[in-house]
Amino acid sequence: MAGSPPVGRTSVSAAVNPDRLWHRHLAIARIGATGRGGVNRQALTPEDAEARRQVLAWAAARGFTASVDAIGNLFVRRAGSDPAAAPVVSGSHLDTQPTGGNFDGIFGVLAALEVLDAAEEARIQTRRPLDLVIWTNEEGARFQPTTMGSAVFAGALPLAAALDTLDGRGVSVKAALAEALAAAPVPDRRPFGFPVAAYLEAHIEQGPILEATGMTIGVVTGIQGLRWYRVEVTGEEAHAGTMPLAQRRDALLAAMEMVQGLRELMADPSDTVRFTVGRFEVQPNSPNTVCGRALFTIDFRHPHPQVLARLGDRVEAVCRAHARGCAVEVAETLHSPPTAFSPVVAGLIRAAAERHSLPYADIVSGATHDAKHLAGLCPTGMIFVPCARGISHNEAERASPADLAAGTRVLADVVVELANT
Amino acid sequence: MAGSPPVGRTSVSAAVNPDRLWHRHLAIARIGATGRGGVNRQALTPEDAEARRQVLAWAAARGFTASVDAIGNLFVRRAGSDPAAAPVVSGSHLDTQPTGGNFDGIFGVLAALEVLDAAEEARIQTRRPLDLVIWTNEEGARFQPTTMGSAVFAGALPLAAALDTLDGRGVSVKAALAEALAAAPVPDRRPFGFPVAAYLEAHIEQGPILEATGMTIGVVTGIQGLRWYRVEVTGEEAHAGTMPLAQRRDALLAAMEMVQGLRELMADPSDTVRFTVGRFEVQPNSPNTVCGRALFTIDFRHPHPQVLARLGDRVEAVCRAHARGCAVEVAETLHSPPTAFSPVVAGLIRAAAERHSLPYADIVSGATHDAKHLAGLCPTGMIFVPCARGISHNEAERASPADLAAGTRVLADVVVELANT
Structure with a gap:
């Protein structure tokens, strides 16, 4: 037929x-x-x-x-x-x-x-x-x-x-x-x-x-296209009871401010952007030690290549802008158009x-x-x-x-x- | 002598x-x-x-x-x-x-x-x-x-x-x-x-x-006095590529907003308050899955019992105010005057x-x-x-x-x- x-x-x-x-x-x-x-x-x-x-x-x-x-x-x-x-x-x-x-x-x-x-x-x-x-x-x-x-x-x-x-x-x-x-x-x-x-x-x-x-x-x-990033933030471990907040280099707080900055970057009234921080790990992960190292991943997706490029290319700069004195390394681990x-x-x-x-x-x-x-x-x-x-x-x-x-x-x-x- | x-x-x-x-x-x-x-x-x-x-x-x-x-x-x-x-x-x-x-x-x-x-x-x-x-x-x-x-x-x-x-x-x-x-x-x-x-x-x-x-x-x-808290946030796992952000219950983002709310609560120009989130864990901790569960600890210290009481007693309410639709459990695990x-x-x-x-x-x-x-x-x-x-x-x-x-x-x-x- x-x-x-x-x-x-x-x-x-x-x-x-x-x-x-x-x-x-x-x-x-x-x-x-x-x-x-x-x-x-x-x-x-x-x-x-x-x-x-x-x-x-x-x-x-x-x-x-x-x-x-x-x-x-x-x-x-x-x-x-x-x-x-x-x-x-x-x-x-x-x-x-x-x-x-x-x-x-x-x-x-x-x-x-x-x-x-x-x-x-x-x-x-x-x-x-x-x-x-x-x-x-x-x-x-x-x-x-x-x-x-x-x-x-x-x-x-x-x-x-x-x-x-x-x-x-x-x-x-x-x-x-x-x-x-x-x-x-x-x-x-x-x-x-x-x-x-x-x-x-x-x-x-x-x-x-x-x-x-x-x-x-x-x-x-x-x-939709997909870009993955891995962000490593290195601060300095310190005693939670003794180190004044103004003198800390808290990798956890820096990572959180980076994520907040990225949320603002990725804000999309049409709710088309998919932005996910799914993996988030800190060291030494101890209640009474200021975090010395944080690692998180970014999963960013969008159907349009130009949006994928425009927002994705700014990820590293946004992370660096919120480093709070910590060292930061941003690696793009996947880029799928x-x-x-x-x-x-x-x-x-x-x-x-x-x-x-x-x-x-x-x-x-x-x-x-x-x-x-x-x-x-x-x-x-x-x-x-x-x-x-x-x-x-x-x-x-x-x-x-x-x-x-x-x-x-x-x-x-x-x-x-x-x-x- | x-x-x-x-x-x-x-x-x-x-x-x-x-x-x-x-x-x-x-x-x-x-x-x-x-x-x-x-x-x-x-x-x-x-x-x-x-x-x-x-x-x-x-x-x-x-x-x-x-x-x-x-x-x-x-x-x-x-x-x-x-x-x-x-x-x-x-x-x-x-x-x-x-x-x-x-x-x-x-x-x-x-x-x-x-x-x-x-x-x-x-x-x-x-x-x-x-x-x-x-x-x-x-x-x-x-x-x-x-x-x-x-x-x-x-x-x-x-x-x-x-x-x-x-x-x-x-x-x-x-x-x-x-x-x-x-x-x-x-x-x-x-x-x-x-x-x-x-x-x-x-x-x-x-x-x-x-x-x-x-x-x-x-x-x-x-x-100084010390109060410890353990906060557990339960959202819902979802696919990072498919779930629109407006429909997510992302436990990681909720936990981060709680920490930000707590930072505002604990803000102290004299830098006497010690406020530390040292432990922070998420599940399933996978790059392409929206976080379903987050756990973090709060280490809060202050020399004055009345400040320890006033700020510490508001920790749970601040966490609840930033729950973003997630369930939240706050437990005080240590209170040392x-x-x-x-x-x-x-x-x-x-x-x-x-x-x-x-x-x-x-x-x-x-x-x-x-x-x-x-x-x-x-x-x-x-x-x-x-x-x-x-x-x-x-x-x-x-x-x-x-x-x-x-x-x-x-x-x-x-x-x-x-x-x-």
């Missing part, structure tokens, strides 16, 4: 099965369940392998074929009519934070699987293959960096560097991957960076905007949401995703659905079955449409 | 030997030396026992007698003419912080020993015995609380509680004390709280005031400094000392000498031989004068 699929019995989205989709979420949620509603299913653990085995079993029941690349990215294919055509790829990840939720990543994988199943049940023959992908180690909780699998796939991270990465116990990605592949075997091998016609990723928003504005579908236009997704794909998402009468709005992703790496390779888009109060990376992460189904219907329409281009 | 001793060949202060005093400091500094100029000689360690053994050897060479009480406080006696008279006691401690200096405590012990030696060499017969004391575990670095030995001596801390205290490795005071006493044996036993005619403690100031004002002798009129030393003893210190033409000034101790516990038992005083830039609890702690000798001369005069009352 070609062109916009009608919303009817024979469309792929009409064949999306909300009940199956939800029960698959529940099944995956049992793997690594913490007993407090969340999961601990970190990358390349036995739990991660078991979740992959479950998806492989669902795929095998349909006769879909599976393959894996050298960093463990797992692909499940529903064949197209043209074996030479590049696939439309859709997916996300199954690994979680140590106290993770049941939707971050999982939804994108299960939605993509549902699209393949729905296409099968609706007997829709696409020209291009439909590939489901499960990226390795998106979270970066056990092995840094985040989005490891998609970064290696896209050539942004050398395979050897990724394989040599160690977890906190000294286990390498290489060793953990060998174990995970042995536990969830996939015979076929896939190269990195094979031609992809388009990449789609469905995901919970991980923020509160869709819920607060009553939207069901977030048409993700891109991923904004990513723009394909306007064509975004247009297809909007049109599909429109056809399904779903309230939708454009949104910039605050979090990074595997889609960031794919955006340099092919037309890429993301579909967000709401999550309760924006809570994510948290065992309390929640999304409604109806929203997950709605997002999957939009994904199905867009994937099938692109697979016929 | 009675009355003020003349400053001449036969006075005790004239017999003070600055060279011996200084070389004894150097000898003690070798025990537990870190190689960076400081010492690590924590309470009841083999190093602490070795330092005591050295003092016992110097005392034995003079024929002074030694005794020890059940918490390990060590007494060295030069007999008086009246065996029934209560002694004048002077001393301090030999234990140090993990990165401690060579004068904090040590000076008070060696100055007291020098007084006994000088009295011996000047052939001065006092009516009362002169007792040197080495208090156990003043620093509280290995075993909490600080001033443990003098607290038990004065009845402020039950012996059983002190003996059951464990260090970070699970070793009890009881076990460590048995080892230390075996390594530095003292056969004679002494009861707690025996009658003391007066207590004198010489000490480095541990603050910058004497040096800054050109004074050699600080006439310590008392120890100001200690006033004996005006009579202070008068004798002033007079002695005057006779020696030493610049002196009244001063309130910012730090706590063993003298705090003695002040409830007997007329008590302290003599401060300057230390470089006020640096203490630090391997860079420094005091000049001339200032140490000057403080010891004043101590000698006052001790001998009180020993003839």
Whole structure:
């Protein structure tokens, strides 16, 4: 079929099965369940392998074929009519934070699987293959960096560097991957960076905007840019009882004044700037000793490169202006420019949401995703659905079955449409 | 002899030997030396026992007698003419912080020993015995609380509680004390709280005031009061990239605003208030997660009980006023009222400094000392000498031989004068 699929019995989205989709979420949620509603299913653990085995079993029941690349990215294919055509790829990840939720990543994988199943049940023959992908180690909780699998796939991270990465116990990605592949075997091998016609990723928003504005579908236009800084402040330890305040060089107070100065720099009535001091450590961290050393991190994000440059370039000067006689070192540890997704794909998402009468709005992703790496390779888009109060990376992460189904219907329409281009 | 001793060949202060005093400091500094100029000689360690053994050897060479009480406080006696008279006691401690200096405590012990030696060499017969004391575990670095030995001596801390205290490795005071006493044996036993005619403690100031004002002798009129608080702030963890700032409950920012509010509360043009936030911890302490929980401590000191009450009683309200939607718990963990030393003893210190033409000034101790516990038992005083830039609890702690000798001369005069009352 070609062109916009009608919303009817024979469309792929009409064949999306909300009940199956939800029960698959529940099944995956049992793997690594913490007993407090969340999961601990970190990358390349036995739990991660078991979740992959479950998806492989669902795929095998349909006769879909599976393959894996050298960093463990797992692909499940529903064949197209043209074996030479590049696939439309859709997916996300199954690994979680140590106290993770049941939707971050999982939804994108299960939605993509549902699209393949729905296409099968609706007997829709696409020209291009439909590939489901499960990226390795998106979270970066056990092995840094985040989005490891998609970064290696896209050539942004050398395979050897990724394989040599160690977890906190000294286990390498290489060793953990060998174990995970042995536990969830996939015979076929896939190269990195094979031609992809388009990449789609469905995901919970991980923020509160869709819920607060009553939207069901977030048409993700891109991923905001990110700059990270590490600030070290060195003052002088002194006795809390004896040293007059005027003679102190208190690294903690200096760091606090720096943060206050940065808050003023980053003040934004539109609430678009994301400015976070998440790590903050002091030494000697003793109640009766004036702090001699403080360390803090800055996580600054914005969708617009010029704002990222203008404010980010002033971070060091603001810190220095509030040093209170302390020494200060500011290092920029990460600079990730904004990513723009394909306007064509975004247009297809909007049109599909429109056809399904779903309230939708454009949104910039605050979090990074595997889609960031794919955006340099092919037309890429993301579909967000709401999550309760924006809570994510948290065992309390929640999304409604109806929203997950709605997002999957939009994904199905867009994937099938692109697979016929 | 009675009355003020003349400053001449036969006075005790004239017999003070600055060279011996200084070389004894150097000898003690070798025990537990870190190689960076400081010492690590924590309470009841083999190093602490070795330092005591050295003092016992110097005392034995003079024929002074030694005794020890059940918490390990060590007494060295030069007999008086009246065996029934209560002694004048002077001393301090030999234990140090993990990165401690060579004068904090040590000076008070060696100055007291020098007084006994000088009295011996000047052939001065006092009516009362002169007792040197080495208090156990003043620093509280290995075993909490600080001033443990003098607290038990004065009845402020039950012996059983002190003996059951464990260090970070699970070793009890009881076990460590048995080892230390075996390594530095003292056969004679002494009861707690025996009658003391007066207590004198010489000490480095541990603050910058004497040096800054050109004074050699600080006439310590008392120890300022102290209130400690522990503040726990609970917000909500959120994704740094997705959660708009207006919707966050950032425990780190709330804690910082509380500290700023407290700084405004504690603002004091006279720079008498001591206000310190020394411990500050956040969770999850991750660069890209909004802080969900912050904990900090407040160390607030002032010489005047009414200021201690007025400002201290407002701490909780100020914290609550800056909670930014977070939950806050404020607990007062310590409330130590100001200690006033004996005006009579202070008068004798002033007079002695005057006779020696030493610049002196009244001063309130910012730090706590063993003298705090003695002040409830007997007329008590302290003599401060300057230390470089006020640096203490630090391997860079420094005091000049001339200032140490000057403080010891004043101590000698006052001790001998009180020993003839």
